[in-house]
Amino acid sequence: MQRIDLKLGARHCPILIGRGLLASQALLxxxxxxxxxxxxxxxxxxxxxxxxxxxxxxxxxxVQCLLPDGEQHKTLASATRIIDALxxxxxxxxxxxxxxxxxxxxxxxxxxxxxYQRGVACLQLPTTLLAQVDSAVGGKTGVNHPGGKxxxxxxxxxxxVITDTDTLGTLPDRELxxxxxxxxxxxxxxxxxxxxxxxxxxxxxxxxxxxxxxxAIRRACEIKAGIVARDEREQGPRAILNLGHSFGxxxxxxxxxxxxxxGEAVAAGIVLAAELSARSGRLAAAEVGRVRSLxxxxxxxxxxxxxxxxRMLALLGMDKKVEGGRLRLVLLDSIGSATxxxxxxxxxxxxxxxxxxxxGAT
Amino acid sequence: MQRIDLKLGARHCPILIGRGLLASQALLxxxxxxxxxxxxxxxxxxxxxxxxxxxxxxxxxxVQCLLPDGEQHKTLASATRIIDALxxxxxxxxxxxxxxxxxxxxxxxxxxxxxYQRGVACLQLPTTLLAQVDSAVGGKTGVNHPGGKxxxxxxxxxxxVITDTDTLGTLPDRELxxxxxxxxxxxxxxxxxxxxxxxxxxxxxxxxxxxxxxxAIRRACEIKAGIVARDEREQGPRAILNLGHSFGxxxxxxxxxxxxxxGEAVAAGIVLAAELSARSGRLAAAEVGRVRSLxxxxxxxxxxxxxxxxRMLALLGMDKKVEGGRLRLVLLDSIGSATxxxxxxxxxxxxxxxxxxxxGAT
Numbered sequence: 001m002q003r004i005d006l007k008l009g010a011r012h013c014p015i016l017i018g019r020g021l022l023a024s025q026a027l028l029x030x031x032x033x034x035x036x037x038x039x040x041x042x043x044x045x046x047x048x049x050x051x052x053x054x055x056x057x058x059x060x061x062x063v064q065c066l067l068p069d070g071e072q073h074k075t076l077a078s079a080t081r082i083i084d085a086l087x088x089x090x091x092x093x094x095x096x097x098x099x100x101x102x103x104x105x106x107x108x109x110x111x112x113x114x115x116y117q118r119g120v121a122c123l124q125l126p127t128t129l130l131a132q133v134d135s136a137v138g139g140k141t142g143v144n145h146p147g148g149k150x151x152x153x154x155x156x157x158x159x160x161v162i163t164d165t166d167t168l169g170t171l172p173d174r175e176l177x178x179x180x181x182x183x184x185x186x187x188x189x190x191x192x193x194x195x196x197x198x199x200x201x202x203x204x205x206x207x208x209x210x211x212x213x214x215x216a217i218r219r220a221c222e223i224k225a226g227i228v229a230r231d232e233r234e235q236g237p238r239a240i241l242n243l244g245h246s247f248g249x250x251x252x253x254x255x256x257x258x259x260x261x262x263g264e265a266v267a268a269g270i271v272l273a274a275e276l277s278a279r280s281g282r283l284a285a286a287e288v289g290r291v292r293s294l295x296x297x298x299x300x301x302x303x304x305x306x307x308x309x310x311r312m313l314a315l316l317g318m319d320k321k322v323e324g325g326r327l328r329l330v331l332l333d334s335i336g337s338a339t340x341x342x343x344x345x346x347x348x349x350x351x352x353x354x355x356x357x358x359x360g361a362t
Numbered sequence: 363m364q365r366i367d368l369k370l371g372a373r374h375c376p377i378l379i380g381r382g383l384l385a386s387q388a389l390l391x392x393x394x395x396x397x398x399x400x401x402x403x404x405x406x407x408x409x410x411x412x413x414x415x416x417x418x419x420x421x422x423x424x425v426q427c428l429l430p431d432g433e434q435h436k437t438l439a440s441a442t443r444i445i446d447a448l449x450x451x452x453x454x455x456x457x458x459x460x461x462x463x464x465x466x467x468x469x470x471x472x473x474x475x476x477x478y479q480r481g482v483a484c485l486q487l488p489t490t491l492l493a494q495v496d497s498a499v500g501g502k503t504g505v506n507h508p509g510g511k512x513x514x515x516x517x518x519x520x521x522x523v524i525t526d527t528d529t530l531g532t533l534p535d536r537e538l539x540x541x542x543x544x545x546x547x548x549x550x551x552x553x554x555x556x557x558x559x560x561x562x563x564x565x566x567x568x569x570x571x572x573x574x575x576x577x578a579i580r581r582a583c584e585i586k587a588g589i590v591a592r593d594e595r596e597q598g599p600r601a602i603l604n605l606g607h608s609f610g611x612x613x614x615x616x617x618x619x620x621x622x623x624x625g626e627a628v629a630a631g632i633v634l635a636a637e638l639s640a641r642s643g644r645l646a647a648a649e650v651g652r653v654r655s656l657x658x659x660x661x662x663x664x665x666x667x668x669x670x671x672x673r674m675l676a677l678l679g680m681d682k683k684v685e686g687g688r689l690r691l692v693l694l695d696s697i698g699s700a701t702x703x704x705x706x707x708x709x710x711x712x713x714x715x716x717x718x719x720x721x722g723a724t
Contacts, residue, residue, distance in 0.1 A: 153480040
């Protein structure tokens, strides 16, 4: 078992990675204590992995709340269903919400835990690569609003993140690829050598070789934990973890949540960010080629849908990274180094979206 | 102008108290900066005090969101209305929500600010005595759930609390009395000399003598700020500020939110807590008399409604202060000193509720 500690002042959040961890009674007992438990999962994941978690919980009773599967259900209504279930079960402030599933389940259950009785404990048990390397780590929780992704949310650190890598065995290829987008993003913003390693290991990762997967998860978590430890609430440096996400959120909202997977939209967004970095004179053109090529090899879309330039600009206007009216984006200075900045030519952005997203509406 | 600083590690929240502050352009400019502003108020307070705030904001544009008046509107639906308005106005992460009103407006607007884009700035402008001495101070935000009060919420410190004591001039007597309940509570848990001062000043307070009101607000805020500074998230000592609130919440939920004012329910709850403290051998019987007498002189109910013992016990069972299945209550050791404890005889509680709330249902 690999262990990473995300340190946040006096608090810390252990991230544990290994095979078969969901069934580990000692580990689950250590992290759940004697709390009342509610397991939140979805109708796809629960049949596959809830039996193993039940084993890990060693016959302890818990309340279940199963949501329908999919990003389109990442709504305030779903969070409210969990809260209703917590009230119904008369859970007290000392209870724990266990999120068993991908990023959507982790974000909704985390938000319900953040707001039930002004915050109860949450244990993240991510079952998708994307959640294991990104969304379950760092305490961002939230749900979507018709006006944009994650517009309602809270920062709420989990008590622990326990990643059972066996869960990747049942993950559809498309979701594996979406997770690789966030692994590649972590490398791009912080570690050029890790990016080069991914270029070498991409076929092993696609073939789900365990040692390659554990290596990628571990390093992506280390990078994220290091950045979040310096800036938990995204006042500054943490923003670089949003590489590709402003464009990605615009794509997701523009298409309607759930059409593209989050990681797919982020992949196309990363290419746009890299392209804009090059057109702003920050990044060498050859580096854009490496970025595009690795994402394509990972089975990800590297061009945005043709939503139209003006629609994309409007969607970017509602993005959380707008500050004082100016759009801030994460741009690359090299492979392994990124900056969140409003310092890029507006016309370069417009031209880029003209070229890639089309001039007209869909 | 009086100033108290609530210190929370590196953060701090200034509390400013004085006449005419809503119209102070310099003060408002200092605390709002150049942010996009949304003013949240209700249909009762806005006609009275929004014109003065408009003067203080010196012609700056802001978006308004007016909610209906009353505790029955302290719902997730109201918080969602604010968030919808923030999205609609395309407010970014650097915006500020200004709560102009009593505890209900402050709690809902604070919760919307806590969760919009994972947290934006909130300025509290309390216009009721209760909000000025208690609910606007300390960062508790939230809304009610059919299953109980404040079951959905967040800790989110305001950027500042600005109390214009002129607003008390338009406050109905019943609301003034409700606010005095929280002033008396602050004295009971932390400062016996302040309680004695309140015994002397109660007629001046009821006559709304400015110097008495400012003195009471200032000392109640100091007490609360001192306790919150030691325990922002209510892991321990802050719980004593809930004196009377477990019973009070049970009364409010049992009657239906909005029937009794929060302060009225707390007053009856404080008497129950004092009575239970005496019956558990913690508090002298004469002290219970002083507590009951001051609350009665303040125009507050000192007996609970006859909801019935069993209903009260059930309502207490869902309270946030239940831990590991045992009911914890705030009890008085003397006037000026309180403890949050599960150490009281269960049958004393049952007998007390029998005597005061009745054996049958309403």
